[in-house]
Amino acid sequence: MLELKDLYFSVTETDGTNGGRKRDIIDGLNFTFEPGKFYAITGPNGSGKTTLAKLIMGINPVSAGAIRFKGRDITGLTITERAKAGIAYSFQQPARFKGITFRDLLSMATGIEEEAKLLDLLRRVGICSLSFLDKAVDAKLSGGEIKKIELATTIARNPKLAIYDEPDTGIDLWTIGPMVNLLKREQTEHRTTTIVISHNRAFLKAADVVLMVNRGKFAYVGNLDGALPMLTDLSICNFKPCREGEEDARCFR
């Protein structure tokens, strides 16, 4: 349903010792996502997960290669056209507005204005507090609140392909389980092809297929059990203590 063909996203580095050099943040990906399946994408910070999601949504321009969605080449389509084709994306860092409420976002996502239908939608996404509807989606929202709103606007689109970028960051312990169940239910009831980017095992466990990204490539594709050795392999992690004499030592202090 979604095919990545020799997909690249390249930038010219502007800073550091590599300044001026080309860097392939997404480095020649080939993969086909099957309809109705649940995928979890994991991988170290900075490995290219969000970049990949933004390539699929059309937020990042493709440097080389192609993306096909339901048999159609969408590489040249705008964000709006991809949204209308049935792709939805929950941002890792959701936008905050001035003067726009959760209700406004839901209406924009669905075209629905009627209160009763909006309330049905809230129930579907597991938000029980109705006062939430008139919350301003602004800088005052807490980190968890804005992620819940972000997730809800994605589900509200009734997408054929839903991509959730770390939906659990900032989400309290009591909500993570129900959130996994919600996305599973959306997958089974609406046959939504689901891609969740996450570092959380609860999502990796729920997935039919786990993909691990490292330096812009899929380092592993398969079930969670097979991924476990890599998840504990420190050589993949880019958060390492600096060793003396190391060429490309990066300190994260």
Added chain:
Amino acid sequence: MLDALDKGLLKAVADLEDIPEGAYNIRKNGRLLSRATSANINIESNEEGTGIMVTIAPGTVKESVHIPVILSQAGLYDVVYNTFIVGAASDVTIIAGCGIHCGGPAPEGHEGIHEFRVGKGARVKYIEKHYATGPGSGKRTLNPTTKVFLAENAQAEMELTQIGGVDDANRLNEATLGPGSMLLITERVMTDGDQKAVSRNEIVLAGDNSRSNMVSRSVIKGNSRQNFYATMVARAKCFGHIECDAIIMDNGANETIPALKAEHPDAELSHEASIGKIAGDQLTKLMSLGLTYEETVNRIIQGFLR
């Protein structure tokens, strides 16, 4: 008595479909068109004949006064001086606004000076909308001034809006706050084409425990220009905040200068100011919900000016 044009303007500036309920004073082309008073709210022309005096009896609650001005006469520049005496412990809404319809090449303009004397413990909400329209090329000028005096524990909430079509605006707001009083001002101005708008604000926090928050939202399209100046002067233990945001589109230009002056050691003053284009993440979010670029920009601007 009201023709279709008048009704359109009234709807735009005062949200009125027809002659309002309660006390009102409608001014058309520099003259009184109609007026009504209520048991608690008196309206009469002032002695100088330059405007009206609105007197709200102490303790008047949940009443409103409409005082729209409409202009559709070429070449007219209308100046009025209106005074509002808001009695102690009252709670009222005052809806003002000026609509200009310009049909030809001659300029039209209105200059309204509104002075508010808000009594002890009284609350007033003031809503003012400015709007100009019409096929004519004549310059449309709107220069509103407000002067607010808040007595002890009085509260005023002011919503000042210039929604569109005004070529030239010189806006001035002055306020002096007594002890325990509170002033909230929200100003929204949108300009386009070659329009210019200048807003000057001077808020003096004179009484102990007075509080003020001034919010300014500007949208600057086309080749238009907006300048925003706000000064808060603290002369007592008080709290004041200025928040000014400008969105620039096309080739708009903006100058924003918030100023804070503390003349008392217990003053607490702060400001936030920002000028910029619509944030990229806001655009991509709404487009990813299926809106086109144009729809997205409209929704963001609508929200920003709400």
